[in-house]
Amino acid sequence: MIWNETMECMSREDMRKLQGIRLRNTVDRIYHNCEPYRKRMQEHGVAPDDIRSIDDIVKLPFTSKKDLRDYYPFGLLSSPLSEIVRVHASSGTTGKPIVAGYTRNDLGIWGEAGARCFTAFGLGKQDVVQVSYGYGLFTGGLGAHGAVENIGGTVIPMSSGNTEKQIMLMHDLGAVGLACTPSYALYLADALHDSHIPREEFQLKVGAFGAEPWTEAMRKELEAKLGIKAYDLYGLTEIIGPGVGHECQCQNGTHLCEDHFYPEIVHPETGQPVAPGETGELVFSTITKDGMPLLRFRTRDLTYLNYEKCACGRTSVRMGRILGRCDDMLIIRGVNVFPSQVEAVICEMPELEPHYFIVVDRVNNLDTFEVQVEVKEDFYSDEVSKLLDLRKRIVHRLQSVTGLSPDVKLVEPRSIERSQGKAKRVNDKRKFQ
Ligand code: ADP
Ligand code: ZN
Numbered sequence: 001m002i003w004n005e006t007m008e009c010m011s012r013e014d015m016r017k018l019q020g021i022r023l024r025n026t027v028d029r030i031y032h033n034c035e036p037y038r039k040r041m042q043e044h045g046v047a048p049d050d051i052r053s054i055d056d057i058v059k060l061p062f063t064s065k066k067d068l069r070d071y072y073p074f075g076l077l078s079s080p081l082s083e084i085v086r087v088h089a090s091s092g093t094t095g096k097p098i099v100a101g102y103t104r105n106d107l108g109i110w111g112e113a114g115a116r117c118f119t120a121f122g123l124g125k126q127d128v129v130q131v132s133y134g135y136g137l138f139t140g141g142l143g144a145h146g147a148v149e150n151i152g153g154t155v156i157p158m159s160s161g162n163t164e165k166q167i168m169l170m171h172d173l174g175a176v177g178l179a180c181t182p183s184y185a186l187y188l189a190d191a192l193h194d195s196h197i198p199r200e201e202f203q204l205k206v207g208a209f210g211a212e213p214w215t216e217a218m219r220k221e222l223e224a225k226l227g228i229k230a231y232d233l234y235g236l237t238e239i240i241g242p243g244v245g246h247e248c249q250c251q252n253g254t255h256l257c258e259d260h261f262y263p264e265i266v267h268p269e270t271g272q273p274v275a276p277g278e279t280g281e282l283v284f285s286t287i288t289k290d291g292m293p294l295l296r297f298r299t300r301d302l303t304y305l306n307y308e309k310c311a312c313g314r315t316s317v318r319m320g321r322i323l324g325r326c327d328d329m330l331i332i333r334g335v336n337v338f339p340s341q342v343e344a345v346i347c348e349m350p351e352l353e354p355h356y357f358i359v360v361d362r363v364n365n366l367d368t369f370e371v372q373v374e375v376k377e378d379f380y381s382d383e384v385s386k387l388l389d390l391r392k393r394i395v396h397r398l399q400s401v402t403g404l405s406p407d408v409k410l411v412e413p414r415s416i417e418r419s420q421g422k423a424k425r426v427n428d429k430r431k432f433q
Contacts, residue, residue, distance in 0.1 A: 003119035003151070004112065007259045008314045012307065015315070019262050020053040022287035027051045027060070030293055033078040036071055037295070054262065057285060062271060062296045065098060068238060073099040079291045089137040090237040091422075097137070100237050103291040107146070110240045113257040114147025117246030120255065120312075121177065121206050121231045125152035128203070129177035130170050132184060133211065134421050135159040139241025140211050144179040144233075147243060153177070160184055160420040163191045171195075174203040179233070182214040182222060183423035186354060189225040190414075199227055208233045210242055212422045213322045215340050217347030219251075221354045234322070238297055239284050245319060250311050253318030260288045263317060264296070265305055268326050271298075279304045281326060282319065300325040330360055330428065333367045337402045339425045342371055345397045351379040351390055355416045361429040369406040371398065377413050 002008050010018070028048045030037045041047065044061040051059070068076060073096075077084065085104050089097040102110070123129060129148045133140025141159055148155045156173055158166055160180065166188060170178070178185065185207055192202070207222060210233035222230045232254045235242035244261050245254040256263050265280040266273055274280040282301045286293045302323040309315050324338040331337075339358060347354050353374035361368045373394065381387070391408050399405045417424075 001119050001122065001124065002313065003116040007257075008116060008255070008316050010259070010315060012315065015258065016054050018259060019287060020051075020055075022259070023054055023057060023262065023285060024048070024051050026285070026287050026289070026293050027295065029290070030078050030295065034076060036067075036075055037078075057262065057264070057296065058273065060285075060295050062283070062298055063294050064298050065238070065300070068098045069096055072096050074101065076294070077101050077292050079103050084291055087137075088139045088142070088237050088241060091138070098238060100139075100240075101291045102240075103289075106240070106289050106291045109260055109288055110143065110243055111146040111150045113240065113243035113260055114143060115150040116257060117233055117243055118144075118147050118151050118153065118177070118208065120246050120248040120314075121208055121233075122229070122249060123148070123151065123153055123177045123206055123208075127176040127206075128154045128156065128174050129179060129208075130156040130158050130166070130173075130175040132158045132160055132166060132178060132180035132188070133242070138421070139235065139237050140179075140181075140421075143235065143241035143243055144208065148177070148179075163188065163420075164195075167191050167195045167197070170204065171197055171202055176203050177206045177208060178204060178226075178228070179208040181211045181419070181422055182209040182218055182230075183212065183419040184421065185209055185222050185226065185230070187418045187420065189222065192226070204228055207231065210234050213324050213328070213340050215344045215347065216321065217344045218354060221347050232321070234319075236299060236301075238292075238294060238299075239286055240289070244284070248310060248312040248314060253306055253310070253320060255310065255314055255316045255318050258317050260286065262287050263305060263319065265303070266298075268300075268302070277304055277306065279320070279323065282322075300327055302326060328426070330358070330426065332360055332369045332404055335403050337369075337404065341401050342398065343425075345394070345401050346373055349394065349397070351376055352394070353413055355418075356425065357416050358426045359429065360426070367430070369404055370409060371406045372409045372411050372416060374413050374416055375410050380413060 046059045083103045084101040086102045089099045131144045135141030207230040231247040234245035245256040262285045264283040268281040282299045303319045306318045355374045357372045359370040394408045
């Protein structure tokens, strides 16, 4: 099932033409309505007339998260505040959040893009969908909510938390879809198990998971634990929220709604475009938004793009799994490590629960690297030799994947803190030294 066949299956040539026209209009709008952007473009020596096709996008300056902080809260709006009907904000690690403003038109675009996502997951009018992303400033809850309403499905606006009630309503209301972070889905999987309600009494079939990086191994884990198909849902507040991209039934890459959000991949340090198919930093330009359109926004997310037509029939570009944000990359003893690499190792070992926590520190000028991981109930025994052997195997696997040999701490099942939203998997104590 495809929600918007015209846009999702357009030929590459037509798509690039359309993107060119839309970019040109967006640049025009921004130039004439947003002073900081106009100044930036003038400094950069580029005017709206220089943008004739989508290829000209490389002439435009980048926008960074810092720009959004510097012009907090409304400095980068291209519409008067009277046209803004909603704001959202991203959590931000420290200090002020990043605020995004949406016009009525923008909410329409978001709802339409979201509808494409949930349709691609195989959900429709007949389905009840439980939205367990947080509601509020975070885009997850209201974003998924609007998407499900748009496809005519029935939303249960649960938000996150209150786990027992989540399970009760999922059961009683016959939820077919569950939208939440993959880490909260794991939490709910355990709660479902603990409820002792037989799985057959639940209707659950589809997971719409995103808002944080997750691995292929985690997908298998979630699909097995919940007995569902788990699909990737991607988005970010600055661009619009969940709905920027989605997987399809093929589960082979995340289709981007590129008629609204034009993607590029650049080298994270130089900002230069990378060779086709290479991994780098994902950059988006919004080409249909009115409220806070952004040009060449540096997401900090690392991935690659694939322009081959998908077996599902869509021609829209697919991105690979997000490896992590540039900022998530840990440099330990000079070696680059992503939490997703640790996750992949842990999920592939049957003795372990998919819960882990990484602690990095610096002791006597040397980096320390600790990985805490939960052992499954059945494998958690008093026999020290068995646990030692397991620990050795984990260290060995992590060493071959990351090149580092971490201090692995086996902990009891359910002792690592669970997340109801975005999981926090790393404590880098060096940052505070
Ligand atoms: P923040 O997390 O910065 O407070 P957002 O809620 O806007 O703000 O989160 C957007 C970010 O979440 C993305 O830039 C990306 O890092 C991450 N993200 C969202 N969806 C996914 C996904 N499906 N896979 C991996 N990462 C994702
Ligand atoms: Zn597809």
